[in-house]
Amino acid sequence: MSSIRPLLLSSLLAALACALPASGRAAVSYGGYTFADIAFATDATQLEAGFVHWLTGGTVDPDDAILDAQLTGFSPTTGLANIGFPDPGVGAYANLFELDFTVLPARNAVGPDIVLFEAFGPDPYEIAVRPRGGVFTDFLTYAENSLVELAATGPLDSSPTYALEIDISAFGLPAGTVVDAIRLRALQNSFGNVEGDPFMAAVANPVPVPAALWLAVPVLVGLAAIRRRGGAGMRS
Numbered sequence: 644m645s646s647i648r649p650l651l652l653s654s655l656l657a658a659l660a661c662a663l664p665a666s667g668r669a670a671v672s673y674g675g676y677t678f679a680d681i682a683f684a685t686d687a688t689q690l691e692a693g694f695v696h697w698l699t700g701g702t703v704d705p706d707d708a709i710l711d712a713q714l715t716g717f718s719p720t721t722g723l724a725n726i727g728f729p730d731p732g733v734g735a736y737a738n739l740f741e742l743d744f745t746v747l748p749a750r751n752a753v754g755p756d757i758v759l760f761e762a763f764g765p766d767p768y769e770i771a772v773r774p775r776g777g778v779f780t781d782f783l784t785y786a787e788n789s790l791v792e793l794a795a796t797g798p799l800d801s802s803p804t805y806a807l808e809i810d811i812s813a814f815g816l817p818a819g820t821v822v823d824a825i826r827l828r829a830l831q832n833s834f835g836n837v838e839g840d841p842f843m844a845a846v847a848n849p850v851p852v853p854a855a856l857w858l859a860v861p862v863l864v865g866l867a868a869i870r871r872r873g874g875a876g877m878r879s
């Protein structure tokens with residue numbers, strides 16, 4: 644990374660010198676929400692052994708690069724199917740994943756701060772959040788009837804889709820707390836099955852970014868990609 648940091652620094656300095664306004668950052672709208680285009684998860688990690696069913700590609704196999712393709716960025720057409728489901732044909736599907744927001748973390752403001760998107764029927768989840776520089780909180784339970792139905796199309800043309808709204812305050816964290824990662828795990832739904840279908844997540848209340856720093860965002864996104872490639876594989 645030593646060759647990367649000077650690049651980042653020079654980019655930041657150039658951006659500050661220009662001091663241009665933040666206009667030009669694209670916004671992305673989905674299901675009634677509007678996010679900055681860089682507000683979506685930048686890294687996805689499988690945290691327990693087991694198979695993963697990709698909603699595109701049709702394979703059932705742990706693979707960090709494919710996992711990122713399913714869950715990071717604005718990616719409503721890709722996702723995971725049936726996390727946690729004890730499929731007798733292939734063995735148990737993994738049911739513990741982490742999503743990191745390395746470019747634009749959330750900051751606890753009024754209302755939901757992070758939104759996790761779920762396909763097909765709504766499924767209940769456990770969610771934990773990580774304050775920046777700290778450790779993950781305990782998991783909180785989100786019942787399936789707490790998910791918000793959206794008039795939006797998801798993976799495999801699924802519609803409606805669902806939003807699980809995460810308010811950092813619910814974890815007992817004060818206003819202003821910065822959160823840069825979540826962990827998620829599907830719980831048993833009303834059909835008696837564990838079978839969550841997450842497909843993307845985004846920061847609704849981002850940390851305030853000085854206008855000039857927006858110009859360095861492409862560099863930050865590139866750094867996140869480099870970190871992903873360097874850290875491929877399943878964390879334990």
Ligand SMILES: [Ca+2]
Pocket residue numbers: 712713714715717718719720721722842843
């Ligand atoms: Ca996706």
Ligand SMILES: [Ca+2]
Pocket residue numbers: 761762763764765766838839840
């Ligand atoms: Ca579902």
Ligand SMILES: [Ca+2]
Pocket residue numbers: 751752753754755756810811812
């Ligand atoms: Ca909040």
